[in-house]
Amino acid sequence: MRIRVIAANLEARLEMTQNVQIWIVPVDERMVSVERIHKGASADDVFIIQLDQSFLEGLNDEELQAAIAHELGHVWIFCHHPYLQTEALANEIAMRVVSRDSMKKVYAKLWLHLGTSGDFEKLLGTETKTPANVAAASNLVIK
Numbered sequence: 643m644r645i646r647v648i649a650a651n652l653e654a655r656l657e658m659t660q661n662v663q664i665w666i667v668p669v670d671e672r673m674v675s676v677e678r679i680h681k682g683a684s685a686d687d688v689f690i691i692q693l694d695q696s697f698l699e700g701l702n703d704e705e706l707q708a709a710i711a712h713e714l715g716h717v718w719i720f721c722h723h724p725y726l727q728t729e730a731l732a733n734e735i736a737m738r739v740v741s742r743d744s745m746k747k748v749y750a751k752l753w754l755h756l757g758t759s760g761d762f763e764k765l766l767g768t769e770t771k772t773p774a775n776v777a778a779a780s781n782l783v784i785k
Contacts, residue, residue, distance in 0.1 A: 718735050
């Protein structure tokens with residue numbers, strides 16, 4: 643299943659060892675979410691990433707990677723800094739493995755799907771100009 647392959651690749655790149663499951667659900671009011679299932683002191687917690695079926699159907703692979711990377715960012719934050727559970731930090735973690743542009747695309751689709759809008763700068767931070775993102779913005783290749 644493409645979702646599991648994408649998630650496994652991102653988990654490996656983020657060096658995550660947590661038990662993360664991916665569920666496709668008929669309805670998730672947030673479209674994509676993560677929930678921690680506490681199993682007690684004797685067992686590892688399970689993190690369940692839920693994807694709304696109709697929202698999922700509208701995502702291409704790049705956008706799906708961005709959405710999953712964001713939710714994995716929440717898992718990473720919880721396991722490393724459990725008191726810093728924020729959207730912006732989850733996005734910062736996600737952008738270690740996916741592009742800022744892919745994050746913008748998935749948020750744009752999320753807001754369209756929800757019939758709302760948001761502020762990319764608040765969610766993704768202010769974009770800093772680096773040779774890599776300047777080249778990406780102008781479709782140049784840096785060698």
